[in-house]
Amino acid sequence: MPLIKLKGAHVPHRKNTAQMAAVRMPAPKSVTIPVVMHIGAPAVPAVKVGDHVDIGDVIATAGGFVSAPVHASVSGTVKKIDTILVSSGNNVNAITIESDGEMKVSEAVKPPKLETYEDFINAVKDSGLVGLGGAGFPTAVKLKIDDLSRIKAVVINGAECEPYITSDTRTMLDQADLMKEGFALLEKFLKVKNIIIGIEKNKPECIAKMNELAAADPCLTVKPLPSVYPQGGEKVLIYHTTGAVVPEGKLPLDAGAVVLNCTTLACLARYCKTGMPLVEKCVTVDGSAIKEPKNVIVPIGTSIQDLIDFAGGFKEEPGKILYGGPMMGIAVPDTNCPILKNTNAIIALNEKDAQPKKQTACIRCGNCVSHCPLHLNPVAISKAYRDGDCEELKKLKVNLCMECGCCSFVCPTGQPLVQRNKLSKAMLRNYKPQEGKK
Ligand code: SF4
Ligand code: SF4
Incomplete structure (x- = not known):
């Protein structure tokens, strides 16, 4: 099943916030953190109502091999452990922490021991990292590879092909130092000599920034890609960066590739450097119903409503609010829903933009x-x-x-x-x- 170059669609980019460095929002009054923010088994609560937690404390441990621990994103008191409705339509367990406003970092947050490959995988596990490009697959499971010689290339996804979303753009521009450390970690522990970062050509500043890193790193190649959606789709990206085709029903590794999102890589490097697990996200808040579109660094578990309020609120009645972009985003059932580990955007569209196309009979156009x-x-x-x-x-x-x-x-x-x-x-x-x- 060869993929043909430039299949896909020319979607409007609407990268309105690309030039806006992320701003940190103040501590929310409370956060509600689901124990399922990843593919795999739910994490198991490790705290009880009344416990005090600081930022980075484990509040739920991994519930199996394919799972990920969950950490406190604010300091404060555990107020509730209860089920909430999430956008998948499922009810999941969630831990509510009332913030004490201090945003105190836990003493448990310290750089991990990193001498061997096993240390590295344990660090990735403990970081709570999951794929931040949207899929939410636990990163430690992806990087636990029995035979490292199978990896012909690590592909870093900097395509960010969905309209509106610019949080990965800001990672590449504002956290290039962390990405550089991330590349070094991959080279050391995965023993890779070929790292390719694919970036759509509509992000020339990101391409220039990554080229600066590539000039000093012989293992790193920057691959500018046509701005054709869905350039960031895993199989599409592998093909357009390495030329390899993932066989039907197989994994990227079967085509010699490991794919990591660029923000996942930066978060991984941050954990290895400081011990700070995944407790906050850069989220693009945009769309025709949002008053002040911006990129915001937000504690995981913050309500969407708090985030939208920080972006000035609505300028028009929203017709639809999405987790993610308009192509693959999932409708938000309620603005009390929390920001998740893999939330990269909240897009609120006005009534007009939210209208689906009028449906008529198929004309067999192909x-x-x-x-x-x-x-x-x-x-x-x-x-x-x-x-x-x-x-x-x-x-x-x-x-x-x-x-x-x-x-x-x-x-x-x-x-x-x-x-x-x-x-x-x-x-x-x-x-x-x-x-x-x-
Ligand atoms: S949604 Fe599925 S069928 Fe439609 S274009 Fe994408 S991959 Fe093809
Ligand atoms: S063939 Fe039918 S379903 Fe496919 S794009 Fe044309 S009108 Fe739509």
């Missing part, structure tokens, strides 16, 4: 097929979904869909293609072949 970066056939998937034909959905490989939203974006008749793909994948998960058609 746009959705010709723009899918993974060579899927979204219009055929839609038909198979409507027919309840799981065997056909399997043949059409809907499971490979990365839900990038390109097909929906280019469809002139407003078909909800990506939504049908998601529903198709859910239908396949419940499919028992002996039952035939569902």
